[in-house]
Amino acid sequence: xxxxxxxxxxxxxxxxxxxxxxxxxxxxxxxxxxxxxxxxxxxxxxxxxxxxxxxxxxxxxxxxxxxxxxxxxxxxxxxxxxxxxxxxxxxxxxxxxxxxxxxxxxxxxxxxxxxxxxxxxxxxxxxxxxxxxxxxxxxxxxxxxxxxxxxxxxxxxxxxxxxxxxxxxxxxxxxxxxx
Numbered sequence: 109x110x111x112x113x114x115x116x117x118x119x120x121x122x123x124x125x126x127x128x129x130x131x132x133x134x135x136x137x138x139x140x141x142x143x144x145x146x147x148x149x150x151x152x153x154x155x156x157x158x159x160x161x162x163x164x165x166x167x168x169x170x171x172x173x174x175x176x177x178x179x180x181x182x183x184x185x186x187x188x189x190x191x192x193x194x195x196x197x198x199x200x201x202x203x204x205x206x207x208x209x210x211x212x213x214x215x216x217x218x219x220x221x222x223x224x225x226x227x228x229x230x231x232x233x234x235x236x237x238x239x240x241x242x243x244x245x246x247x248x249x250x251x252x253x254x255x256x257x258x259x260x261x262x263x264x265x266x267x268x269x270x271x272x273x274x275x276x277x278x279x280x281x282x283x284x285x286x287x
Contacts, residue, residue, distance in 0.1 A: 179209075208238050223258075
């Protein structure tokens with residue numbers, strides 16, 4: 109073995125011995141942990157809360173593609189209004205609900221969701237009526253429905269209210285399929 113090769117081997121061995129003495133393994137763990145925190149933080153940042161119509165924040169959930177949130181304070185649309193455009197023809201799940209937040213004589217709220225299926229037929233989903241005369245089971249209407257939505261078409265909603273109830277309405281569209 110040549111002197112230069114022996115010297116290089118000794119330096120490597122000495123460096124390794126030094127690393128064992130100062131505890132490089134904990135340093136490596138700390139660096140890996142910091143990098144993990146940074147990566148996790150970036151992932152969370154990309155999923156950050158989105159502003160809503162009512163001024164609050166709402167974080168998009170897993171596979172959630174579109175949503176709308178409104179109340180009597182920030183009124184929902186009374187005629188069909190687009191809140192999402194399907195990027196691909198595939199299976200989606202529509203989750204919608206309306207709830208009365210106070211009572212009123214003969215007050216009601218009816219939420220409607222429209223989308224276009226692959227045969228280019230507009231489908232209308234009408235939730236049951238939320239009756240706001242008394243709070244409880246009858247003052248809430250909701251659905252969770254799978255639907256195949258045609259690519260490039262609008263998903264729309266509207267809310268019809270009678271006798272000025274206080275309410276909250278939420279609709280979310282989740283992309284369940286990939287094709």
